[in-house]
Amino acid sequence: MTRILAIDEGTTSTRAAVLDEDGRTVASASREFHQSFPQPGRVEHDALEIWRVTREMIGQVLGTAQLTAHDIDCIGITDQRETTVVWDPTTGRPLAPAIVWQDTRGGEIVARLEDGHGDRITEITGLPPATYFSAVKLLWLLEEVPAVRRAADEGRLLFGTIDTWLIWNLTGGVRGGLHVTDVTNASRTMLMDLSALDWSDELLALTGIPREILPEIRPSIGDFGVVDESHLLGGVPITGVLGDQQAAAFGQCAFAPGETKSTYGTGCFLLTNTGTAIERAGGGLISTVAFQQTGQPAQYALEGSIAVAGSLVHWLRDNLGLIRDSAEVEELAASVEDSGDVYFVPAFSGLYAPRWRSDARGTIVGLTRYSTRAHLARAALESTVFQTAEVIEVLRRDSGFAISSIRADGGMAVNDALLQFQADISDCEVVRGGIESTALGAAFAAGVGHGIYAGTDDVRALWQETGRWSPGMPRDEREHRRGRWEAAVQRSLGWSEPPATH
Helix, strand or coil, X not given: CCEEEEEEECCCEEEEEEEECCCCEEEEEEEECCCECCCCCCCEECHHHHHHHHHHHXXXXXXXXXXXXXXXXXXXXXXXXXXXEEEECCCCEECCCEECCCCCCCHHHHHHHHHHHHHHHHHHHCCCCCCCCHHHHHHHHHHHCHHHHHHHHCCCCEEECHHHHHHHHHCCHHHCCCCEEEHHHHCCCCCXXXXXXXXXXXXXXXXXXXXXXXXXXXXXXXXXXXXXXXXXXXXXXXXXXXXXXXXXXXXXXXXXXCCEEEEECCCEEEEEEEECCCCCCCCCCEEEEEECEXXXXXXXXXXXXXXXXXXXXXXXXHCCCCCCCCCHHHHHHHCCCCCCCCEEECCECEECCCCCECCCCCEEEXXXXXXXHHHHXXXXXXXXXXXXXXXHHHHHHHHCCCCCEEEEECHXXXXXXXXXXXHHHHCCEEEECCCCHHHHHHHHHHHHHHCCCCCHHHHHCCCCCCEXXXXXXXXXXXXXXXXXXXXXXXXXCCCCCCCCCC
């Protein structure tokens, strides 16, 4: 029997799943890991904890399924993309906490890069200069952490996103682990030439980042080495690696130009396949790599990135104590007919697409004595819908694709009411596939890389629909609500600037 093990290393938790060749989950295990917020705007992870939890989840899922490495054909890895790790390959220890994609430090670096170079950076990488991307985080580490700068000068520094960190450890670590990444993760560093699919000499010269600390870039579907015999999965090949949003798109079978998925996870990310052409849409969309199979041209995508979605629910739980657990928010939100004209703009990391405003701040607008915690819970959920609708509008306007249907996945996609509201506010059909499309996409990619599937046509035949929602809201009501949301957003913009005094 064919079995594929997927490692899904997300922003708040690590999941390991064993899937059969039909994409059915045989067993899975997941665990949250610690989130550190040392200062406003800063978000950090302990890379060693992530590696430890990953090993534990692999052991747990193998134990649950009563399998060993001999029963696993191949491994697929998907990860939280822009999160930045730097480590010493002689000790295997990180030289600083991992800086998470949501982290907003490095604003002065962004300003420096934008000054005379912003358009050129976007032309090369498809990305606007922003604290979101790994290059800014890496530059900050090199400039602000003496141990990192010293290690770079002494030739004992490695950089990677989480996929690189896991692969290096799985394939041997200090004993000679592979220092590699895939094109989807590399495309999110703001250092890769989107056309050449290699590190840009021009950007390395501009930033001063040494090429030798960067991993080798490989196609997403292909050879990423074999797990070292010292680990539970010793001898099993790693044959598929994708950033989490590209993995979700692969799991949702967004293989043809115009096919679109929206993942409602820690953040919310809408990704539209553009085929082998790099589309240069405006309106704050990102040009990125969707996937590449060894020996074939890369498939590209346009992406709208929303920083805060499911993490807002965690904030309601952990910071405000408004709910006891994440599952409670759906029931609470459903207890009221609407948000009571309350709008929540969760700009905790600024606003990403379509505005890219790092100065935006989280804002709640419309509170009255009538408002209850149920209205606040509903407004929190609806904020993801409004932000997604904005991205869909930009895609329709700038990409040339009609975007009449999107495929939804992610933890928040279990909420039928949320998906109906998305269909209504976006005037767009919403189709739900599997909730865990990220791990599924990693497994499918690994299966193609290992020869279990002949190609994407075989994968498409396995996709299953689990729900469908059509728009039913009158146009005037939709436009009214969109207008109220826009008014709330305007109040969040520039909030970091003090008011003028007279």
